[in-house]
Amino acid sequence: MTGTLVPEGGTTRQPIERNDDVVRVRHLVRALALQCRLSLVDQTKLVTAASELARNTLVYGGGGSVSAGLVTRGGRTGVAASFEDSGPGIPDIDLALTDGWTSGGGLGLGLSGARRLVDEFHLETEVGRGTTVSVVKWAR
Amino acid sequence: MVGPDFSERLANLLSADGGRLAEAWVERVSTSLRNRMSTVELDRELRELYDALVEALRRGAGGVHDENFSEVRALLTEISRNRARQGFTPGETAVSVFALKEVLEPGLTSGSSADIGAYLRLSRLLDEFGLFTMEAYSQTREEIISAQAEQLLELSTPVVKIWDGVIAVPLVGTLDSARTQVVMEKLLQALVDTGSEQAIIDITGVPAVDTQVAQHLLKTIVAARLMGAECTVSGIRPQIAQTIVALGIEFGDIVTKASLADALRHALGRTGASVVAKAGERR
Amino acid sequence: MSERVPVLRIGDVLLVSIQMDLEDQTVMDLQEDLAERIVATGARGVVIDITAVEIVDSFVGRMLATTASISRMLDAETVVVGMRPAVAITLVELGLSLGGVRTALDLEKGLAILRRRSGLPDADPA
Numbered sequence: 081m082t083g084t085l086v087p088e089g090g091t092t093r094q095p096i097e098r099n100d101d102v103v104r105v106r107h108l109v110r111a112l113a114l115q116c117r118l119s120l121v122d123q124t125k126l127v128t129a130a131s132e133l134a135r136n137t138l139v140y141g142g143g144g145s146v147s148a149g150l151v152t153r154g155g156r157t158g159v160a161a162s163f164e165d166s167g168p169g170i171p172d173i174d175l176a177l178t179d180g181w182t183s184g185g186g187l188g189l190g191l192s193g194a195r196r197l198v199d200e201f202h203l204e205t206e207v208g209r210g211t212t213v214s215v216v217k218w219a220r
Numbered sequence: 221m222v223g224p225d226f227s228e229r230l231a232n233l234l235s236a237d238g239g240r241l242a243e244a245w246v247e248r249v250s251t252s253l254r255n256r257m258s259t260v261e262l263d264r265e266l267r268e269l270y271d272a273l274v275e276a277l278r279r280g281a282g283g284v285h286d287e288n289f290s291e292v293r294a295l296l297t298e299i300s301r302n303r304a305r306q307g308f309t310p311g312e313t314a315v316s317v318f319a320l321k322e323v324l325e326p327g328l329t330s331g332s333s334a335d336i337g338a339y340l341r342l343s344r345l346l347d348e349f350g351l352f353t354m355e356a357y358s359q360t361r362e363e364i365i366s367a368q369a370e371q372l373l374e375l376s377t378p379v380v381k382i383w384d385g386v387i388a389v390p391l392v393g394t395l396d397s398a399r400t401q402v403v404m405e406k407l408l409q410a411l412v413d414t415g416s417e418q419a420i421i422d423i424t425g426v427p428a429v430d431t432q433v434a435q436h437l438l439k440t441i442v443a444a445r446l447m448g449a450e451c452t453v454s455g456i457r458p459q460i461a462q463t464i465v466a467l468g469i470e471f472g473d474i475v476t477k478a479s480l481a482d483a484l485r486h487a488l489g490r491t492g493a494s495v496v497a498k499a500g501e502r503r
Numbered sequence: 504m505s506e507r508v509p510v511l512r513i514g515d516v517l518l519v520s521i522q523m524d525l526e527d528q529t530v531m532d533l534q535e536d537l538a539e540r541i542v543a544t545g546a547r548g549v550v551i552d553i554t555a556v557e558i559v560d561s562f563v564g565r566m567l568a569t570t571a572s573i574s575r576m577l578d579a580e581t582v583v584v585g586m587r588p589a590v591a592i593t594l595v596e597l598g599l600s601l602g603g604v605r606t607a608l609d610l611e612k613g614l615a616i617l618r619r620r621s622g623l624p625d626a627d628p629a
Contacts, residue, residue, distance in 0.1 A: 124558055124590060134587070196597065417612065445606070448608045
């Protein structure tokens with residue numbers, strides 16, 4: 081978990097403002113996962129996590145955007161994605177990351193589940209300001 | 221770094237008697253590789269590289285990472301990769317580059333001081349290309365090693381169809397997290413490929429498991445269930461049973477059997493088949 | 504306007520084969536359509552074929568579980584068939600076990616489960 085992430089190639093930014101944007105985020109992340117040669121299972125995990133996080137951005141954050149691209153660190157390549165919104169923020173992070181807890185009528189697996197599907201998970205939030213969730217999945 | 225005027229001079233130096241120099245280069249490299257490579261192939265490889273080098277210098281290429289050298293770098297990478305695959309040593313690979321210096325040396329006795337300066341620059345450039353070659357070489361070796369490790373993993377974990385609708389994976393040896401994951405993915409894929417609704421995971425040959433491995437086993441069984449198949453675990457050693465209980469891992473309603481034979485009988489029963497011994501009848 | 508997933512009727516079974524990348528609205532529509540069609544047709548079983556589905560996230564997973572519960576209330580059994588290994592592994596990691604949802608490896612095995620349930624003979628009548 082040490083060292084800095086080095087971006088490789090460009091970063092793509094997409095809005096998450098409408099329902100069908102979630103589908104577009106999945107396509108973007110899948111294309112990157114293929115480019116990074118993630119195994120089929122890892123691709124599926126990453127795309128699923130992206131789907132959860134994009135929906136969170138839309139439903140709880142009131143919309144926002146995703147920035148995604150390939151990264152390297154210490155000879156490994158991975159896919160990084162960052163989901164940003166300027167919504168209400170999360171008052172209790174620990175609670176939000178607990179299985180089964182939800183503020184939006186879902187199963188409450190969005191954040192905690194997405195965290196288990198990726199290799200690195202970073203959450204930054206400020207009440208009234210917004211939330212940024214950054215994830216990385218490394219090629220095995 | 222090499223300035224444009226030096227580049228020009230170098231290009232002239234190399235192309236003045238290009239045919240002969242390249243030939244001498246091929247010959248020297250061929251000797252150093254003790255004829256383990258066909259001369260025709262070597263000749264083609266090196267002449268291509270030579271031409272690319274001259275061309276790049278003519279266009280005023282500077283350092284190794286100069287854009288004009290991209291063709292040279294691509295060729296060098298290819299050569300290094302091939303050498304690594306053919307089993308040449310790193311030294312033998314780098315010599316291909318360094319030998320060019322030796323070939324140029326004799327021509328210097330009659331050269332001007334400017335030529336000598338240019339030669340020294342070229343020498344430094346070739347040193348850098350030599351290092352570049354080494355990097356490409358070791359990268360290829362690493363790729364080969366990891367590919368072999370993967371193959372070994374594949375070989376050591378067969379998933380076999382033992383009856384219509386029943387597959388089994390006999391696990392032998394220490395399980396680490398990575399290997400367990402690979403096996404489990406193979407097992408689930410085999411369910412689909414063979415259309416089997418029953419899978420047996422036999423761990424008779426596994427001396428110990430840790431929390432992570434036990435968790436992977438558990439997750440696989442749940443995943444198989446999600447796909448519409450059922451797993452039976454057989455051959456759990458007493459120590460492993462103790463570990464699993466001590467770790468507090470809930471095996472819940474997972475079917476476990478003492479031996480592979482028992483597991484097979486159970487699995488067959490679930491598919492609707494039954495094994496009946498018939499006295500005096502052999503098939 | 505989002506696309507709708509077609510619901511086919513074969514005898515007393517409703518067949519849904521998901522062949523597209525699901526938008527959340529499509530998922531909601533499908534859930535509604537199915538409930539209506541079960542009642543309208545008096546279907547005894549529902550088969551949801553997800554062979555072509557590359558990811559099932561918690562939203563789709565929840566729809567599958569809810570649909571199973573709703574159809575059971577309407578006296579129809581739901582079987583989800585064709586889940587890919589990678590999808591199953593991901594669902595487990597995500598923490599979704601789809602309790603209460605019947606599953607089968609493929610369409611044929613799914614239909615066999617429904618036949619057994621409804622007490623019909625195993626082979627299709629000629």
